Amino acid sequence: MVIDIKYFRDAKLLEILRASERRRCVDTAPVDRVIAIDDKWRRAQHAYEQAKKNLNDISKQVAACVKNKQTDIATTLGGLKLEIDQVKQTVATLEQELKTIAEMRQQSLRHVGNIVDESVPATADEECNEVLRTFVPQEPEWYKKHPDENAKVNEHGILTPGFSILSHADLLEKIGGVDLKVGGTVAGHRGYYLKGRACQLSMALIQYGMNFLIDRGYEAILPPYFMRKDIMAACAELADFEETLYCIPQIKENEDNSLFLIATSEQPICALHINDVCSAKTLPRLYAGVSTCFRREAGAHGKDLKGIFRIHQFQKVEQLVVTTAQESQSMHEKMIEISQDFYKSLGLPYRVVCIVAGALNKAAAKKYDLEAWFPEYKGFRELVSCSNCTDFQARDLNARYFTTDTSQRTHVHMLNGTLVAIQRCLCCILENYQTPNGIVVPSPLVPYMNGVDFIPFVA
Template sequence: QVFLEFFREHVVWERPQAMTIGIQIVRDQPDVVRDSEKRRLRDGKIVDEVLEIDKEWRSADFNVNQQRKEIGIIQKGITEKKKESKGKDECLDELAEKNKCEAKLAELEQVAKTLLVKRDTRLKAVGNLLHTSVPVSDDEKNNEEVVKWGVPRSFTAKYLTDGFRPHFELLEMLGAVDFEAGREVAGNRGYFLSGPGVLLNQALINYGIAFMSSRGYTPLQPPFFMKKDLMAKTAELDDYDDVLYKVMESPDQPELDKYMIATSEQPISAYHYNESVDQKRFPLRYVGISSCFRREAGSSGRDIRGIFRVHQFEKIEQFVLTSPETSWQEHESMIQMAGEFYQSLGIPYHVVAIVSGEINNAAAKKYDLEGWFPGDDDGKGKYRELVSCSNCLDYQARAMGTKYGFLNTDPYCHMLNSTVCATERALCCLVENYQEAGGVRVPRVLVPYMLGQEFLPFVKTLKPEKAEKPKAAKK
């Protein structure tokens, strides 16, 4: 009994909920949270709204607890009276009073519950505390370049007679992708990888897993869908409309609905759900491999040609759990690891710190690694996103109930995530950078995973696009 009382008081965690910054930091440091919201170029008044509703909830919760104490006192009196008297009608007044108090308690609990839902709903709109180094702007043109590696290829390549071709043309010329059949089977953004496309894609997967495993990361292949309640704890609200595919098991049982994952980050963030992690194991470094599914509802008209932006793709993902003391060190290590991966592939890139107005609520800081696409922008070349690397501090862990230690006061883990390689997108970058006059050279590190093939020849000539007929002049 003594152990159970200690367990209830000290070990039972807070109820896991949807991703939020946590009410305690808003109570303790409202000015810090308000300043972070302003740096996100949002109105800091939401902090005052949350505090006001929280004040109302705490008052309502106090009333609930007082009412429960009153019921407890009445029940104690009834118990003692029954011990003293054998009469069955001795406690009628007390029982009537108890019933009256219980009815009032139900009303008070409903008021408190309504206020709690209202408070937490507003709290979801408050973003994580931004790191002081995050550049303040809402224009991605102001992303701050922090690293640059490699020399972007230009038109000076002697063996190219007609300039750099874009990835969607190269993949078709290699016989690596069948866009027409893909659209016929799956609709918009559908595709079949074929021949060298399958081999290259699988080579990137196998090489990526080997690369990360040799550096101490534990491979994980997660489920490709998640239960509704767990997805709500790791995905942002906007994702439900623009990103996630929903799988219905029964129209009569919506609680059984599942969601297809958009990244292995989502299921891996739940890998230690409601768990205490031994701090001696930190940092816990995972490399996830999965197919990913995205609706891309907010990307209509963008990257409609090729496989740069598609509904289904494979992705290798870094995911790290660590303590607050080492999370920023891990963040730098993760983006460096991603950089080393693309250096090994010979892809020129730069790393940018994302501006405050473009960082999602869960992240405190975000880097993007952008690879050089020489065939982009009509052959002028352009850096485009290959990697996104975020430190979410305890934002996700709070929702998942993932702590280290066994006491209620012990801190939550910090969770960080970073792309290693979204393979279809990386394919686009590879073929543009390794194109030659008659085909595409295979990066040296991928040759062992390509059945020894060092060069992929073009097997198809593209049909010239039909020029529009000039409109007849009006008479």
């Protein structure tokens, strides 16, 4: 994933890039490194083209010598042949040098972020994430089915039960929905078995989530769960290889063909468009991806140790949109609206925030998070991330489109957004739909639960 090299070659664009990096609150030294390497590449490119021109000129001399039947043709051709061999060697050397410098430039480009949208707050302080919208159900479904005379409205306007609220981790145990002990023995740290009604509820969320997107024009897609390293590098950030991705070593005869487990279906669905050229008339392309996701969570040591809120293996239904540069901003708004409608339908209180520039990953020009209310936590926690990556991913993938009035090919814009991270949403439902005796099943999920609308405590 890289930004367009033009931002390093044009003075006005370079200032835009530097300003964007400053808004991300990062050092601009990587920008200077790219400029230096690109300058070296351009000089090498000039030398390479000049050497090829010299080779072409000598070849023309040989042709002219033969055509004119010079008297000393043998001597002349011998000298020219020697010169051709020397120039060919120079061309080959310069070609290899050019390739090496290009690879260095590509690696350096990966340390520079996408151009941040002007509407994004320019700070690294996540306390400054801008709250854009909130949703609070007027009469929660749990309250309708199990009235609580001691319930009170909290400072966020959310009706909170009068009884002692349990955490999602405790609630999973009380419905007999998880086995963390054996899960840890079998799969290691953060391993788990999801069982019984909790498993059913998870499957219901997957089916409901997929149908929710399909009904809105999305194409269902089940992608590969592992990817080649070179393809993954086009869809993931450098830091992901150190902190997030699981590697499956595949080394044979000194050749590294290692594979990487996907951290999100966004990655293989983006790769679906590698080297693709499509008509603008076929855009946008809307994908509803469903997959198991695998994350090392190397930077999350000590966080969320209880329950299944933060785990190494989980299921997710994802929105992935491929569109034109002109439509990407409006598609971004549409995608977060779809996620909002999904959580409204489940009756979960939430807020939508615009993430500050300093907390954006390198690919995102702008990102919205949808944070849902967790009663026992007494706060909002992220359930959805929705990012506009513009052409940042498409550039490495060489995914482009053309219009009917021009032959020019332009890189597509790619956007991604969680619809539902199954285990996290399950945790949220458990906390928000708890009663003293069990869990109310949100009405949209009941048809996917074989009619079960209440899960009693068994422990």
